[in-house]
Structure formats: C-alpha cells, structure tokens
Amino acid sequence: MHPRLRALLEEPRVPDAPARVWRDWVLVAVFAPAIVLEGIFRPDLEWRAGSVVMGLALLPTLLWRRTHPLATVAIAFGVTAVAPFVLPGDPCVMYTMTWFLVLPYALLRWGGGREAVIGSAFVAAKVGLSALAGTISIGEMIAGFAVMFGVSTLGAALRFRASARARERDRVKLLERERLARDLHDTVAHHVSAIAIRAQAGIAASATQPDAAVDALRVIETEASRALAEMRAMVRVLRRDQPADLAPSPRVTDIERLAGRFRAGPAVDVEIRGDLDDLPPSVGSAIYRLAQESVTNARRHARHATRIEVSVAADDTSVRLRVSDDGEASAARPSGAPGFGLMGMMERADLLGGTCAAGPNPDRGWTVTAVLPRTGAAA
Numbered sequence: 001m002h003p004r005l006r007a008l009l010e011e012p013r014v015p016d017a018p019a020r021v022w023r024d025w026v027l028v029a030v031f032a033p034a035i036v037l038e039g040i041f042r043p044d045l046e047w048r049a050g051s052v053v054m055g056l057a058l059l060p061t062l063l064w065r066r067t068h069p070l071a072t073v074a075i076a077f078g079v080t081a082v083a084p085f086v087l088p089g090d091p092c093v094m095y096t097m098t099w100f101l102v103l104p105y106a107l108l109r110w111g112g113g114r115e116a117v118i119g120s121a122f123v124a125a126k127v128g129l130s131a132l133a134g135t136i137s138i139g140e141m142i143a144g145f146a147v148m149f150g151v152s153t154l155g156a157a158l159r160f161r162a163s164a165r166a167r168e169r170d171r172v173k174l175l176e177r178e179r180l181a182r183d184l185h186d187t188v189a190h191h192v193s194a195i196a197i198r199a200q201a202g203i204a205a206s207a208t209q210p211d212a213a214v215d216a217l218r219v220i221e222t223e224a225s226r227a228l229a230e231m232r233a234m235v236r237v238l239r240r241d242q243p244a245d246l247a248p249s250p251r252v253t254d255i256e257r258l259a260g261r262f263r264a265g266p267a268v269d270v271e272i273r274g275d276l277d278d279l280p281p282s283v284g285s286a287i288y289r290l291a292q293e294s295v296t297n298a299r300r301h302a303r304h305a306t307r308i309e310v311s312v313a314a315d316d317t318s319v320r321l322r323v324s325d326d327g328e329a330s331a332a333r334p335s336g337a338p339g340f341g342l343m344g345m346m347e348r349a350d351l352l353g354g355t356c357a358a359g360p361n362p363d364r365g366w367t368v369t370a371v372l373p374r375t376g377a378a379a
Contacts, residue, residue: 011113014159017066024063027099031059034096042094051094054083065103069111073103073119081126084133101151108155123148169343176344176351183285194223252276252284252319255291255312266305266325268295274314283372286352287312287321290345294323294358294368297342302327302366317374318354324367345370 039045039052058079061072077100107119127148131141202216252272259270276284291310298308305327313320342358345368349356354372361367 009113009117011116013112013115014110014162017110019067020063027062027102028059031062031096031099032056035059035094038094038096045094054079055094055097059099062099062102065106066110069103069107069109070115070119073107074122076100076103077122077126081122081129084130084135101147104148105151105155108152109159120152172344173347176347179289179348183282192223195220198223250285250288250292251281252279252287252312254288255310258291258295258310265299266302266308266327268308268310270310270312272312274312274319276312276314276319279314279319279374283319283352283374286348286354286372287319287370289348290321290356290368290370291323293345294321297368298323298325298327298366304328305365314374319372319374321370321372322367323369324361324365326365328364342368 035052035055039048039055042048045051058076061076065072080097080100104119104123108116111119124145127136127141127144130136130144131138136144198216198219202220205216253276255272256270259268291312295308295310298305302308302325305325308323308325311320311322311324313322342356345358346356349370349372352372353375354370356368356370358366358368
C-alpha cells in the first residue's frame with residue numbers, strides 16, 4: 001500500500017469532538033419548519049408528504065454529525081440514494097435539503113481516515129445514482145460533485161488548521177516544561193552538592209567531634225528532603241540535542257533588573273514586598289520568568305503605554321505577582337483563547353501548583369496575575 005494512502009487510512013478521529021452545541025439546535029429549529037413550509041407551498045414536488053416526512057426523519061442526523069460522522073453520512077445519503085428507485089420523486093430536490101452539505105463537511109472535519117474514505121464513497125454513490133435515476137442531469141451531477149468536494153475540502157482545511165494549532169500548543173507547553181526542568185535540575189544539584197559537602201565534613205570530624213557529625217546528619221536530612229521534594233516535581237529533562245545552559249537560574253530578586261526607562265517604550269517600575277529569603281529556587285525562578293514574559297508582552301503589544309508596574313508580594317503561604325500596564329487594547333492581544341506566550345506562562349504556574357491569568361482592565365490597560373505557593377513544586 002502506498003505510504004500516503006496508508007497514512008490517510010490510519011488517520012484517527014479528532015479527539016474530544018463536541019457532541020451537541022446550541023448551533024445544532026438552531027439548525028434543527030430553522031430547517032424543520034422550512035421543510036414543512038416547502039412541502040406545503042411548493043406545487044412541483046411529485047410527492048409532497050413523502051418528501052416532508054423523509055426530510056424531517058433525516059434532519060436529526062445533524063445532531064450526531066460530529067460524534068458519528070460516518071453513520072450520519074451513510075444514513076442520510078444512503079436513504080436518499082435509494083429513495084428515487086422505490087418512491088415517486090427524489091426528496092433531495094427540496095431546496096431545504098441543502099443542510100446535507102453539512103454532513104460531508106463534518107465527515108472530513110471530525111471523522112477518521114477510513115470513515116472519510118467510506119463516507120466519501122456514499123456521497124459519490126448518491127450523486128451517481130441520482131444521475132442514473134434521471135432526477136439530475138450530467139451538468140447537475142458535475143456541479144454536485146464540485147459542491148461536495150468544496151465543502152469536504154473546507155472541512156479538511158479547518159481540521160488541518162486546528163491540528164496545527166494543537167501541535168503548536170503542545171510544543172509551547174513542552175518548551176515550558178523543558179525550562180522548568182532545567183531550573184529544577186539546578187536546584188536539585190545545589191541540594192545534592194550541599195549534602196556531599198556536609199557528609200565529607202561530618203566524616204572528617206566524627207573521630208574527634210561526635211556532635212559535629214550529628215549536626216552534619218541533621219543538615220544532610222534537611223537538604224535531602226528538599227532535594228527529594230524537587231525531584232518528585234521535576235518533569236523529564238528534554239534537552240534534545242541542545243547544549244546545556246550553564247548560566248545560573250534567575251531569582252526573584254533579579255526582577256529588579258527589569259525596572260528602568262528604556263530608550264523607547266514605557267517605563268517599568270518594580271515593587272517587591274514580603275520575605276523572599278527562604279523562597280525555593282524553583283518558585284523564585286518561575287516568578288522571574290513570568291514577570292519577564294509579562295513585561296515583554298506589554299512592551300510589545302500595549303499601544304501608547306507609558307508605564308508598566310510590576311508588583312511582587314510574599315506572605316507565609318504564597319507569592320503573588322501582578323504586572324499591569326496603562327496601554328490601549330491591541331488586536332495582537334488575545335480576546336478569546338490565550339496566546340502561546342500566555343499558555344506557556346499558565347503551564348509553568350500550573351506545574352508549580354499555582355495559577356496564572358491575564359485580561360484587560362476595566363478602564364484601559366492589561367494585567368497579568370500569578371499566584372504560586374511558597375512550597376513550589378512540593379505542593
């Protein structure tokens with residue numbers, strides 16, 4: 001079998017396809033009375049009652065077109081393909097049967113590869129049998145194939161676009177996990193180094209100072225517990241073929257370096273409150289990364305902004321970051337689904353047991369807020 005054909009047949013269904021949404025019920029509510037009205041007021045239908053009954057009976061397939069795309073296409077196009085040979089007239093000559101176009105679209109948008117091939121065969125058979133029965137001309141048959149091909153192509157294009165965005169979203173999440181893993185790796189290495197040094201000191205002093213060995217064991221226990229907590233939360237290190245980053249991980253106090261007035265763009269003011277001395281390195285690094293990304297986005301997308309305020313407040317249980325600007329709304333800022341930058345920030349906060357959100361202010365400007373537990377990854 002040709003590799004491309006094999007890949008097409010093995011293409012899985014789109015996961016988590018929505019079952020029924022409000023638009024589906026709107027379509028049924030619109031087309032149901034339209035079918036009845038066409039059957040009443042259109043005199044050229046050969047069998048009005050049969051056409052109306054068949055149209056109404058097949059209309060519910062719209063409600064299952066995403067979850068059962070092949071079955072809905074097979075039922076709708078199979079019944080209407082056989083109908084002209086056993087009933088007087090073709091029910092698809094009804095103008096309101098144009099909703100049939102939604103079914104091949106849904107087949108290519110949500111169905112699997114084998115379903116798409118089999119369902120397309122049903123559609124082609126329907127158009128061919130209608131021409132064989134004499135209900136449509138050769139020109140109408142060609143036009144029908146063109147229309148079906150167009151809606152199917154549209155479904156396939158939207159499917160490809162959605163899958164490409166999903167792949168990009170997964171790539172952003174994976175990249176953020178890599179960065180977090182590197183930060184946590186540096187933290188664990190620090191704890192393990194402290195353990196090794198204290199163990200060597202305890203061994204050297206154990207012969208003459210037994211109490212010093214006991215103190216060393218206490219320090220080792222503390223450092224080992226911290227290292228174990230970081231190890232449990234560390235995601236798989238995925239450096240691929242990239243060289244290791246030997247630069248030290250940023251700390252929360254490094255946020256102060258973001259302050260100042262640049263040659264162009266708004267000024268950045270930083271305010272840090274609370275006790276940050278014993279903050280775990282993973283949390284401090286995450287707060288810095290979130291602040292850095294937020295300031296970068298504000299300088300890039302906040303139109304006519306004059307000021308960016310960065311606030312970090314720490315208490316006994318959590319660390320709260322707030323980055324706000326006074327710029328105007330921009331088309332580059334996400335109004336619905338979050339962008340990839342914000343998605344990566346949310347992923348990092350979630351991995352550390354915290355939250356991250358962003359949105360417009362009531363009057364003007366944009367605000368990013370993040371709350372991380374002091375325990376960080378141990379949470």
